[in-house]
Amino acid sequence: MTTTHPPLIAALRLDVTSLEPIAGLDVRALTRMGVSRVDATMAVRLAEVYYGKTHATRLQAAARANAQSQGHSLRVLEKIEGKLAKVRNSWQIRARLCATPEHLIDATARKLIKKPPRKPRASFSHGANGWMRLAITTDKPWLKDALQRITGLSDSVTPSESAILRGFEKLGRGEASLSDVAPAPARVANVIITLDELTQIAQGAGEEIQLRATDGTVRNGADFVTERLAQQGLATLVHPRHGPVNQYRMQRFANAKQRDMALSTFPQCAHPGCTIPGTDCQADHITPWKSGGETNAGNLLPLCRYHNGLKAEHATYRRTKQGVMFIPPFADPIACRVD
Numbered sequence: 001m002t003t004t005h006p007p008l009i010a011a012l013r014l015d016v017t018s019l020e021p022i023a024g025l026d027v028r029a030l031t032r033m034g035v036s037r038v039d040a041t042m043a044v045r046l047a048e049v050y051y052g053k054t055h056a057t058r059l060q061a062a063a064r065a066n067a068q069s070q071g072h073s074l075r076v077l078e079k080i081e082g083k084l085a086k087v088r089n090s091w092q093i094r095a096r097l098c099a100t101p102e103h104l105i106d107a108t109a110r111k112l113i114k115k116p117p118r119k120p121r122a123s124f125s126h127g128a129n130g131w132m133r134l135a136i137t138t139d140k141p142w143l144k145d146a147l148q149r150i151t152g153l154s155d156s157v158t159p160s161e162s163a164i165l166r167g168f169e170k171l172g173r174g175e176a177s178l179s180d181v182a183p184a185p186a187r188v189a190n191v192i193i194t195l196d197e198l199t200q201i202a203q204g205a206g207e208e209i210q211l212r213a214t215d216g217t218v219r220n221g222a223d224f225v226t227e228r229l230a231q232q233g234l235a236t237l238v239h240p241r242h243g244p245v246n247q248y249r250m251q252r253f254a255n256a257k258q259r260d261m262a263l264s265t266f267p268q269c270a271h272p273g274c275t276i277p278g279t280d281c282q283a284d285h286i287t288p289w290k291s292g293g294e295t296n297a298g299n300l301l302p303l304c305r306y307h308n309g310l311k312a313e314h315a316t317y318r319r320t321k322q323g324v325m326f327i328p329p330f331a332d333p334i335a336c337r338v339d
Contacts, residue, residue: 007049014074016050016067017191019043023051050096059091066099076102082107103332113300141217149178212267212338214279259283262300265324270317270336271307280304284319301336 021045022030030040050067054060067077080097083105084090093112100108120138128132135181136143147164155178192261212218245265264276287293301317303322311317314329317336325333 012073012075015072016046016064016074016077018074019047020051023047042074043282046074046081049081050077056093058090059095063091063095063098063337070099070101072098074100076105080105080109083113087113111307126330139218140214144217145300153178155179162171173206190252216268259300261297263302264297266302266336266338268302268338269304270324270326271303271310272336274304274307276304282308284308284311284317285338286319 025044025047025102027037027040027044031037031238035043048058049083050064059306073324075096077312080094083097084094087093093109096112097108098103118137118139120140122136123134125133150167150171151160151163152167154163167176169177183264183296194196224272262283267278268274269278270278281304283300285293286299286301293299303317316327318325324336326336327333
């Protein structure tokens with residue numbers, strides 16, 4: 001007995017073989033047939049990749065066969081092409097991803113596609129109607145300190161987008177100068193050091209060790225030693241297996257000690273893939289307070305406002321033997337980790 005699926009289901013299940021009849025057609029030809037420009041653009045792009053002219057004909061045929069074997073839909077193929085958008089000589093990786101089950105494509109792509117090392121850079125551009133854009137990219141803590149001082153010009157202690165803009169505006173108009181703000185950084189960050197790392201730093205091997213602070217900055221062990229620890233705020237010793245051992249502050253203990261010790265495990269938002277610094281996150285109870293969850297380091301998890309809001313949609317976080325896991329409402333658990 002043959003099962004007849006509704007037209008929508010049949011359309012969503014179209015695979016790589018459906019592209020062959022349109023190979024060589026352009027977007028205009030498909031739109032004349034009643035196809036939307038969005039769908040026509042996607043279909044033409046995929047048909048060109050999987051059926052167009054290429055020097056890698058064997059790998060192209062392998063990619064088609066692999067995609068058909070896995071039953072990948074056109075949307076899955078579009079996702080694969082998105083992964084390969086900036087990859088040169090992508091045919092071998094394309095064939096591998098087409099042979100990968102859909103739920104493993106993201107993880108496989110991360111292993112196969114090596115991101116080029118990022119370099120510090122600054123750019124300034126003019127847009128339409130007088131709009132301008134300034135962008136600075138760096139992994140050095142000085143930018144965080146600069147933003148803190150510029151924020152101070154706006155009479156704010158929190159580096160929000162509006163406060164940063166007001167600070168830049170005052171600076172640009174000549175209404176204030178950075179000398180109006182105390183030179184010492186007001187930033188208070190918890191620098192995470194495991195006991196093993198501390199031993200290596202003490203032995204002079206700090207160059208290879210990367211230390212992450214809860215404000216999103218990263219420094220190597222040697223830089224950390226040369227900095228004045230009192231300006232950095234806090235140092236937490238973390239055992240590799242047992243978690244936070246104790247927290248020390250150069251001047252005095254922080255009032256939010258439990259929150260800071262919770263940040264020693266996740267110096268940024270704990271949600272998989274999120275990089276919002278821990279100092280900009282909310283301290284969320286893994287086991288809710290109303291359900292008997294305690295307010296201690298082991299039950300607190302830093303989550304940005306957006307991902308904390310996901311819990312209202314029945315997503316949860318859970319501490320297991322494998323670590324803290326994000327539990328989506330209709331998908332498999334995902335490990336929370338520091339990227």
